[in-house]
Amino acid sequence: MSAPPSAHPPPARPPALSGSAPRGRKGVARMIGSWHPGRVEHAEIQIGFDPSLHLFLAAAHRRADRPSTAVIDGVSSLGHLVESLGVPLTEVGGLRVDGAAAEPGYVPVGGERVQVAAVAKPQRVDGPLRFLLDIHLGTLTRRLRLLGVDAAYENPDIGDAALAARSAAEHRVMLSRDRGLLRRRELFAGAFVYSHRPEEQLDDVLARFAPPLAPWTRCTACNGLLRQTSKEAMHGILPDGTERTYDTFAQCVECGQAYWRGAHAQRLDAIVGHALSRFGSDGDQRGQGGQGGQGGPSAPTGLS
Structure with a gap:
């Protein structure tokens, strides 16, 4: 007597790659290595960061002389990888893969070389330049207003979700030292405030955006x-x-x-x-x- 069918049949094997299948850069398929049900294959890329972004990185990735190695899974985007290493995308001015410009949504392939550039100054935004500052930047807020710069401020703290929603609704650049807040996708735009000192914070914002x-x-x-x-x-x-x-x-x-x-x-x-x-x-x-x-x-x- 034959065995009863399994309640959990094995996953179907993916179709063989053909000439019309989606492929990565240089004609390399996005799937890395041989196929194994339920297992994600990993590979490595070389990634280098502009020195001004090193403060966001773990020591292993602060290599000024040569790129460091990062593990990829063949699924996650380049933008996700950069943020997972500690750098908010608000601080990234451009991405290059093997010398060619790439978007944050690009999925890297093993063996590629990635370069992460800092934001060029002055940074331009679409529409009138207006800011939104979180609760920790009250002095910077008042100094921007003293100079006639449109700077909204929330006190008491309304939470990251509400701040991001206001940034999007009013087209305001979110200024914060909170990397988690700056990673929120709904932000209109954002910028990390690098210093703890109000006078340096003001210089940083004025130099970056030239309002x-x-x-x-x-x-x-x-x-x-x-x-x-x-x-x-x-x-x-x-x-x-x-x-x-x-x-x-x-x-x-x-x-x-x-x-x-x-x-x-x-x-x-x-x-x-x-x-x-x-x-x-x-x-x-x-x-x-x-x-x-x-x-x-x-x-x-x-x-x-």
Whole structure:
């Protein structure tokens, strides 16, 4: 008597490769090695990274003199491989496989040589340049706003999913030091903030994106636009001493925050002056709304 049929028949063998079957670069089939049911074959590629990306990598891949070896499975994309090694794709300016440009979705084949380039500066984005910053970048947010750069900020923290959704909905570049957040596919665009120091963070963002600067035109508290206002219009809103001492004021059209040249104006002038001297262009607005042409109105609370 013949044996009963198995409840779990062996998987069907894939069709033999033919001339019309999908093939990888150089005519090499994407399937590597002989076929074995339930087993993924592995191979190796050589991969090198721009030195500026080495901080994301484990020590074994920080090779300035020659590429390192990475294992591939014949299924995962090149973009997935790069991110699995620690580099967010937001920091990748280009991929080359055996000297030819490749997309992140390309599936690498064993024996290939891959080169990962850093983002070219200044980086361009589609549409108006606007930013979104996570909860850990509050000081950078206020300094960008001081320079007139559109910089949205979420506090309290709304979570990575909501931040990515807002980036996509409002076409904002996500600025963060969180690599996990920058790996989210729904982001409109993103950039890693490399330094812990606010002054270096500001220089990094301005150098990378070259946004137009319009100092003293945005509210550092809410990102709204400022408008010049009269001393009479501010009567009853300001402390008596401030109203008696100062004559030039601005007010946020969104939240009503009042601004004038307070005691910390020189420190803010220094931030603005540094940014304009290093990153300003002929089209940038300089010293808008200031008193006597020296900078602009200061908030009653300074930048930390």
